[in-house]
Amino acid sequence: MPDPVTGLPVLGIVGGGQLARMTHQAAIALGLSVRVLADEPADSAAQVSGAVSVGDYRSIDDLRAFAASCDVVTFDHEHVPGVALRMLVADGVAVRPGPHSLAYTQDKQLMRERLEALGVAVPAWRTVETADDIIAFGDTHGWPVVAKARSGGYDGRGVWMLDGPSAAQALVSQGNIRLYVEQRVAIVRELAAVLARRPSGDLAAWPVVETVQSDGICVEVIAPAPALTPELAQEAVALATRIAEALDVIGVLAVELFETADGLVVNELAMRPHNSGHWSIDGSVTSQFEQHARAVLDLPLGDPSAVAPYTVMVNLLGADTVVGTPAERLASALADPRVRVHLYGKGERPGRKLGHVTVTGDELGDTRARARLAVERLRGTG
């Protein structure tokens, strides 16, 4: 049922985090009504939206009540149980991306199997049950070994770097985590190919970016990836396109890639706006948030071209100790007139993603230095 005032479709977002917040912000321009299913009224998106339902994303009753007021339902995170999603689909709800696609981000082992079947390069991996399984894998493929939880991980959680047999035993002795292990790939750098796809099949891909991680958390993104060869850029987009089509992804798909001496290897997938696409708000004609809304509503996709030679995005992670009030720190960051600040309205906590900063420019070094300085000023550590 379209919005009674505007006659435009109502977009429901399950989850009230910063991705929903920025999608709502983008959707305002299109005149779209966004409804958010939040855990709490103080959630990042719930603070700034006029149409918030508070409920439990694991409850089919809450999901059904929410979906009844939406034309299309999409997501801020991957955590809605597949069984609940399938029930919504059976009810006739337009769930985008659908559970048949989301299954591959909800179970990383399934994703690995599917990508291998598609002939996509992934790190050597295997399912493990016991410490001996891990040790056998490490002895074959070399240590350290990367152990991953099959589901629920993000921002470095659910990933363990195991140096050798004793680390393997310690992890397994923690108990009931469903694990698989991967070879640690020798990488040149990390890249991400991000695109959006409509139900009609139309696709639009942003320039391939370089992502910089620290402790498994994305800290910086450079768009486009500096000195990436046109061949590799094309290969990355082709890879993401193949995955989007094979997995029938609707909305934004982010493919995190390892650039290795031998070519591209797929690391992770996300089927929603992703940290590696935040630069697009200020750096592209069409942001990933607007594009996600357009894609899931089956509206024509916008131009993903960059608006500047370089865009650098730096994440704001909560600091251990902070100097200055929030207003003082914001003013300090904004003292550079080219700095674009994005704050998520979240309470401060060490290591928490509180916002990001973007700077566009003609020269990478200066652009990056400005973005980093602004984040230090926002953090209150500088």
Add this chain to the structure above:
Amino acid sequence: MPDPVTGLPVLGIVGGGQLARMTHQAAIALGLSVRVLADEPADSAAQVSGAVSVGDYRSIDDLRAFAASCDVVTFDHEHVPGVALRMLVADGVAVRPGPHSLAYTQDKQLMRERLEALGVAVPAWRTVETADDIIAFGDTHGWPVVAKARSGGYDGRGVWMLDGPSAAQALVSQGNIRLYVEQRVAIVRELAAVLARRPSGDLAAWPVVETVQSDGICVEVIAPAPALTPELAQEAVALATRIAEALDVIGVLAVELFETADGLVVNELAMRPHNSGHWSIDGSVTSQFEQHARAVLDLPLGDPSAVAPYTVMVNLLGADTVVGTPAERLASALADPRVRVHLYGKGERPGRKLGHVTVTGDELGDTRARARLAVERLRGTG
């Protein structure tokens, strides 16, 4: 009292129209809490904001209750009575711009007098009481004569083009409108100089734009004004700067100008985000809406530089007869991937400002054609 979660100041906007809507949208990025005092829950800004008070902007009680939850109060329109604004200031509320500045947009005759005293070129004008006063003015300065209501006019309302004595008599016979009359200036075109000013005095001016009016309503804006000489551009910004400083304007000031064979003449002032600045959302590093929020909160101002050689903004005005559903028309406009759509969530009515479209590009003709076509598609007349 800053927001309890973010520690950042709370910005109150009196009025729930599209200017408040777009200011809220911009403020989301800065992590700022925006509160809106709307006439009704269905108002343009109220639809998309999480913090809406419904009340009467003419009621000092409603204004006081609203201001109590805000750190700074600013405006979506000029219609809050000066006496109420002065009472808020006496209460200690940070009202920006202040009543001493807003007085000049609330009473156009006062504005004319003040600008003349500043030595700023304005059209020849005089206060009139009777039809004979108008006729005497017309016989001296030539017909037609422009009659304006001293207050309350906007978008062509409160402005009358009088061909001769009988039109003057007809207008005056309508009764109790406080009028003044102006010489109709022979213009080359209309321009606007838009800037923002902080309480500290810092100023930032966008490139000077050309505005195109139809029946007194802005229909199109081209940024920057094509083929404007650097001297005239500089003069326009200097003029706006002088006015902003003399009138102590805080926030965005738009100065509507006539370009004549003899130079620049000031037509109107607005002390808030203005239609002539809508292009800046997509066409400038810092939009007028973000800049207004930064200015009234005394945060450092952002870079007002253009991001493309040309930006064309075309207003979407409600059509008399419409073909297609709102969703179909939106999809049709978005079929051009470079088109940026901004809808205000307002019910359709002939002539009503329902949204705008922006296109950025390297070549003016193509950029303008795309923007105009998109608006025709959104209107449903094409």
